[in-house]
Amino acid sequence: MAMWVFGYGSLIWKAGFPYDERVVGFIKDYRRVFYQGSTDHRGTPEFPGRTVTLEPAKGEVCWGAVYKITSKEDQLIALEHLEVREKQYDKKAYVDFFTDLTSSTPLISNVMVYIASADKKLNQNYLGPASLEEIAIQIVRAKGPSGPNREYLFKLENALIQIGCEDKHVRDLADEVRRILSLQGELID
Numbered sequence: 753m754a755m756w757v758f759g760y761g762s763l764i765w766k767a768g769f770p771y772d773e774r775v776v777g778f779i780k781d782y783r784r785v786f787y788q789g790s791t792d793h794r795g796t797p798e799f800p801g802r803t804v805t806l807e808p809a810k811g812e813v814c815w816g817a818v819y820k821i822t823s824k825e826d827q828l829i830a831l832e833h834l835e836v837r838e839k840q841y842d843k844k845a846y847v848d849f850f851t852d853l854t855s856s857t858p859l860i861s862n863v864m865v866y867i868a869s870a871d872k873k874l875n876q877n878y879l880g881p882a883s884l885e886e887i888a889i890q891i892v893r894a895k896g897p898s899g900p901n902r903e904y905l906f907k908l909e910n911a912l913i914q915i916g917c918e919d920k921h922v923r924d925l926a927d928e929v930r931r932i933l934s935l936q937g938e939l940i941d
Contacts, residue, residue, distance in 0.1 A: 754772075754820050754821065754822045755820075755821045755822075755827045755830070755831075755864065756818050756819065756820055756821075756849065756860050756862070756863040756864065757818065757819045757821065757830065757834065757863070757864050757865070758779060758816055758817070758818050758847065758849060758863045758864065758865040759816050759817050759818070759819065760779075760784050760804060760806065760814050760815075760816035760865070761784070761803060761804040761816075761904075761908060762803075762904065762907070762908070763816070763817070763819075764816055764817050764908070764911040764912070764915065765907055765908075765910075765911040767819055768833055768837065769819075769821070769826070769829055769830035769833045769834070770821070770826045770829060770830070771819040771820060771821050771826070771830070772820045772821060772822045772826075773819070773820040774817050774818070774819055774820075775817065775818050775820070775849075775851065775859070775860075776815070776816075776817050776851070776915045776916075777815070777816075777817070777818065777849050777850055777851035777859065778813040778814055778815045778816065778849070778850055778851075778853075779806075779813065779814050779816075779847045779848065779849055779850070779863070779865070780812075780813055780848065780850065781808060781809060781810055781811065781812065782806040782807065782808060782809055782812065782813075782814045782847075783806070783807055783809040783812045783814055783921070784804045784805075784806060784814050784919060784921060784922065785804060785805060785806075785807045785881070785921060786802040786803065786804055786887050786891070786905075786921070786925060787802070787804075787805055787807065787868070787870070787878065787879055787880050787881060788802065788803045788804065788805040788840065788841070788868035788875075788877060788878060788879065789801070789802065789803075789840075789877035789878065789879045790802065790803045790840065790877070790894075790896060790901070790904075791840070791877055791896070792839070792840060792896065792897065793896050793897060793898040793904075794894060794895070794896045794898055794899065794900070794901040794903075794904045795894040795895070795896045795901060796894075796896055799893065799894055800877065800879065800890075800894065801890070801891065801894035801895070801896055801901030801904070802879060802887055802890055802891055802894070802901060803901075803904060804908065804922075805841065805867055805868035805869075805878075806845075806865065806867045807870075813850075813853070815912065815915060815917035815919065816915075817915065818849050818860060818863055834866065838866040840868065840875075840877045841866040841867060841868045841875075842867075842868060842869050842871075842874045842875040843866070843867045843868070843869045843874075843875075844864055844865070844866055844867070845864075845865050845867055846861075846862045846863065846864055846865075847863050847865055848860070848861050848863070849861075849863045884924060884925060884928050885928060887925060887928075888925055888928035888929045888931075888932055889932065891905055891925070891929055892929055892932050892933060892936075902929055902933070905922070905925060905926055905929060906926060906929075908922055909922050909923065909926040
């Protein structure tokens with residue numbers, strides 16, 4: 753049986769594991785938010801970056817991509833990779849995946865997705881909501897072993913544009929980061 757994994761952040765542009773098929777689409781009743789702290793990839797324990805997680809949001813959709821992994825060997829490779837990569841995400845959920853906004857029937861059911869919950873007892877890196885400016889300032893300043901936090905934001909913005917998705921939260925945040933960088937006289941990567 754095939755395993756399906758939904759990516760809504762960096763998995764959209766960089767899977768990092770072997771897969772048989774990639775399909776662009778969305779899940780329902782969730783929205784993408786920059787509420788998760790990153791102390792291992794895009795920040796440090798002293799100065800965490802911000803990455804996306806999913807937040808329940810009735811009536812909203814979150815666009816991304818699913819990856820189909822068929823062979824047992826590739827499934828093990830993917831799970832080993834994801835358990836390290838997504839280790840700061842404390843919850844796995846199984847969701848329905850759609851490609852048609854007018855359809856009530858999912859294209860694929862039981863798609864695995866990693867989520868960073870808001871429960872600080874289970875997820876010590878959860879940062880939660882803040883103003884757009886506060887989140888942007890944190891993203892401008894943070895960098896970690898995987899690179900500057902702003903690079904993550906700009907790659908996500910570009911990946912969403914490439915799949916034809918308009919995500920207001922991501923766009924507004926990227927615009928605010930660009931505004932701050934221009935005020936600081938920095939070149940935007």
